Amino acid sequence: MSIRNGTRALRAIDRHTVAADIVLFTIQDGSLKVLLVRRDRLPFRGRWSLPGGFVRTDESIDEAALRELQEETNIGNVYLEQLYTFGERDRDPRGRVVTVAYYALVHWQQFQVRGKPDGSAAWFAIKRLPELAFDHRRIIDYALERLRNKINYTTVGFQFLPRQFTLTELQRAYEVILEQRLDKRNFRKKMLQLGILKGTGQFNTNGRQRPARVYTFAEPKVIKLQEKGIIVPF
Amino acid sequence: MSIRNGTRALRAIDRHTVAADIVLFTIQDGSLKVLLVRRDRLPFRGRWSLPGGFVRTDESIDEAALRELQEETNIGNVYLEQLYTFGERDRDPRGRVVTVAYYALVHWQQFQVRGKPDGSAAWFAIKRLPELAFDHRRIIDYALERLRNKINYTTVGFQFLPRQFTLTELQRAYEVILEQRLDKRNFRKKMLQLGILKGTGQFNTNGRQRPARVYTFAEPKVIKLQEKGIIVPF
DNA sequence: GACAAAAGTGTAGGGGATACACTATCTTTA
DNA sequence: TAAAGATAGTGTATCCCCTACACTTTTGTC
Incomplete structure (x- = not known):
């Protein structure tokens, strides 16, 4: 088996599922919040998780992230930035799923006006997160770290206003x-x-x-x- | 079709190939260089490309990056950091391949002593890169940007010594x-x-x-x- | 008109970044 | 052995940015 870069043919055995998950931040009532959606299927049925989903083979990862965000929250036109890719072996019990995490910032009214208030999605204060599905807690922590760093030398913070x-x-x-x-x-x-x-x-x-x-x-x-x-x- | 996060079953149609590519920097003869390997298969046969390869389903992406680096250069024990994930639709003519790019820094002797001098891998000055396969040029540019930023507030630079x-x-x-x-x-x-x-x-x-x-x-x-x-x- | 509440404003001191030029120590060579 | 060549090594003055810190202004309300 030749292992030099890219010289193996694409093999089914190496196939992965790729997901895009989004840490959507907002500021509401004086506290920093993230949007979570409730899982209605296994695994982790009933748990809260980050909005996101599988990347289709006919779209780029960025497009997938935007699409998922649009579908789950009706929010378009947001500042969206790739965060990190999480690819631990056992991070998803269903099998090999690699997640490309993004983070996004919105003014709270952007969501409240157009979002769906049916209980399947809700804002949670960063200080009071529920137990989360998969490694999503870690992803949020990482997004938070990035946000706090970046606010000091960029203008990302303006997105909250x-x-x-x-x-x-x-x-x-x-x-x-x-x-x-x-x-x-x-x-x-x-x-x-x-x-x-x-x-x-x-x-x-x-x-x-x-x-x-x-x-x-x-x-x-x-x-x-x-x-x-x-x-x-x- | 339900689209809420993770509620679709893992479907074969959404499967991607995931690669890990590494931008390996060193300093040699007073100039910054990257390691490139020559492709011996289609596509881009004969072109230079970044070392790397497909992530197997039984390893994490980090592990894959380390393994590829080890296999192609015999270098272990390096500073390795995830850079960005490139997932444009048409970045690989073979099909859907998502690349998680890493960058690594080594002292030049680490490689010269243990590397293979058979012409299939070589250091190229950053100022004189050949035409590269895929979007690897863009990946290198991005790695360079990250390196230049990071050297100002971390000690990554010490890895070159x-x-x-x-x-x-x-x-x-x-x-x-x-x-x-x-x-x-x-x-x-x-x-x-x-x-x-x-x-x-x-x-x-x-x-x-x-x-x-x-x-x-x-x-x-x-x-x-x-x-x-x-x-x-x- | 007094009070409550937030808006708006300036200065002094400290610390880190920058600009800048000469002396010290070793090797080589005449 | 003395001079030349090469790099190592060293201090100070200035500027700018960050910080700490308290009072006046403007409006609405009672």
């Missing part, structure tokens, strides 16, 4: 993700000097206090992040 | 990877104050000039890197 937002809202998002309070003056100084925010001239009068300036993310309509990330319209 | 080295050798490695000259005083200051180098008390008398102090990487025998990375004895 609507198009227009106040600086306080932005700061709250950062605080929730990083699990620490940030200094208001320093935060504002830094954000403003980055040059990626554009004031709209409008003021938010929701509260019963001094109205806050409303900003927009000033980068072009498309967010191109460092490293690999699917480019997504904002 | 033997156990004992001088500060000048270390600096040269960084310069080659980053493709820029570094200031000698600043580089030494920074490295020494990191506290990860230990002087051996020995001096290198190779050259025909003032002998240089010889250092060792002072971290424990095992290198645990940020993010996901296989832990490897140094």
Whole structure:
């Protein structure tokens, strides 16, 4: 048996099932949440798991991830980035399943408006996850680590906000993700000097206090992040 | 057809072939090189490609990557880290092949001593790559990007050096990877104050000039890197 | 008009990154 | 053995970014 790269013919015995699972984050009620779906079949029937599913042979893995997300949550147009591929031998009792994990960020309203509220899918606070199917807990932990890293040197965090937002809202998002309070003056100084925010001239009068300036993310309509990330319209 | 996560049975029609390909870097003669192997079968017969091969169903992807590397280069004990999974539809003319790409770093002597010099594998300077099979060029570009990023906030760069080295050798490695000259005083200051180098008390008398102090990487025998990375004895 | 609530604003100090040039030590060679 | 060649090795001043820190402004409500 020749083993040099790719010189063996494609053999049925080496076939794997490939899945794409998505860790979909949002911020709701001041806490970071992930979307989970309830499994209605074996294995792990009744357990919560990440949205996702098998990659078909006629689509790329990215396409599969987007499709699954669309099917399970009705959410399109999200920031989606490949996370890591989990390929331990026994991670799926059904057989050889390799999972390409993605993570995605949405503003909570994106889901609440269009999602299905039938109990088969729900947001769970990251601090209070139920027991999960497969190795999904590990995948979430890893996604969380990536998110916390990346928020410090990219603008992924903006994905949690609507198009227009106040600086306080932005700061709250950062605080929730990083699990620490940030200094208001320093935060504002830094954000403003980055040059990626554009004031709209409008003021938010929701509260019963001094109205806050409303900003927009000033980068072009498309967010191109460092490293690999699917480019997504904002 | 139910599409909720994992509720479809494993179906043959969704089966993929999974490959692990490795971008193996080294520094030789003052330039950054990657190991390529020549394909002796279709498709792309005669073209150079990354070492790698199909993942078997009885091994994890990490295991497959290590095994392939071992088989093709006789190199074990390397720093190996998963890079990205490439799953475009038409990336392999034989059919649906998903590649989990890894990258690895070795000191050039590790290979030269034990590798096979029969012309089926060779080091290529990153600046002068031949035309490659599949999308391997893209994989290399991505690995290079990752390497250049990571060298700035981890100690991966040390993998290019033997156990004992001088500060000048270390600096040269960084310069080659980053493709820029570094200031000698600043580089030494920074490295020494990191506290990860230990002087051996020995001096290198190779050259025909003032002998240089010889250092060792002072971290424990095992290198645990940020993010996901296989832990490897140094 | 007083109070509650969040918005908005500036400065001083510390630490790390950068820029920059000369002396020390060894080998080789005349 | 002295000079030349080659690399090792060393310190300081400046700038910028990060941090710590508290009060005034503006609105709505009672």
